[in-house]
Each structure stands twice: as structure tokens, then as C-alpha cells.
Amino acid sequence: MENATSTETMSSDRIKLPFQFNADKMLAEVRKMNLQNFTYYNVIQLRGPAHLVDSSLPFPPPADDYADGTWTDWLDTSDLKQSPYLQEVVDFFKEHITVNLIRLLRLEPGAEVKEHCDPTLGIHIERSMVRLTIPILSNDDVHFILNGKEVPLKPGDCWYLRLTDPHKVLNQSAEERINLTIDVIPNDWLRNLLAGQ
16 A cells, blocks of 8 residues: 555545555455356445344344444455455555445446436535445446546546546446445545545
8 A cells, every 4th residue: 555645625526545555456356256247237245234244133223314324333244354455455444434335346348337426425415424436447448427527547546536426437348347445434534635634
């Protein structure tokens, strides 16, 4: 994990964070998981609500607000625990911020995620989570469009994207696209990073 300098500001809809991770190591561990063939879009949960990861745990009580993830406890899955480098990446963030949902998002070749908005995934939203995105497998024929402008997502980079804004994904390549997404509860550490401090 190497530090880099970000010149983006807090008001930007896209901010590349000053971290670089080894995409080849992550991909090698993903390939060791029991990946199934899929059509269009596939989600592999690496950390999720505790009662879904361990079915012996009770369902959490009803909550007034589910947006920030405080309605449940969260547990790492066996796929994450058996992936030392992915666990190292996740633990890096856990040292600084509360980490909730972690997923691998797979998009098949030729597929498109239609333009949409995620109403609770923005740093400016009160009681929200923020989604950090780390591409693992991608290429120049995969296009992430946010507010009508492409985000240059490269394997191993880490991005904050204001997903409350309109965004879509086009996979015009001959291979699947795999992103690691890490949903966190915003704190001063993240806000300072996004502000370039």
C-alpha cells in the first residue's frame, strides 16, 4: 500500500484516494474462490450482516433507519478469511474506519448496468454509508460513467464515488469486470482524505 497525492476536493463527485493495492494478488485469491458461472451480474459477499453470515445468530430487531448499517452487527465471510491479501486490504481500512458491507461485484462481458442513483451512498448524506471502490479486473473497454463523464478506474486504485449521482457501467470487453467494494461509515479520517488534508 503506497501513498500518493490527491488534488481532488471534498465537493468532487470522484476522488482517487492515496492508496494503491496489488490487483494481481487480489485476483489470484478471487480465482481460488468457488466462483460460479453467471449471467449479467454476480455479487460475492465478503462481509455482511452477522445473521446472514452465521445463521445461528438471531435476526436483528427492526430499525427506524437502515442507511448507515448500524441496524446490525457485521461479520467477515469464510471467503474473506481464506484470502490473506484481501483480508490485509480490508484490515487496513478497519484500522481507520468502521467497515460494514464488503462485496466483489462481477459484470459479464458485453453487459451494461443501466444509469441509476444510490440515494444513501454519499459523504454529504446524513447517516449514510460511503462505498469505496477498488477495481480488481478491468481494462480500457470497461467504462464507469458518473454524471456523464468517465471515471478512469484502474486495477488496484481506490476511489470514492458520489453514487447518489447518476452513474452507469459498460463492459465492452471480452472478459468480466470485478470490483471490490467496501462500505464504510464516514468519519474524520475519511473526510480529511477526501478534503486532501
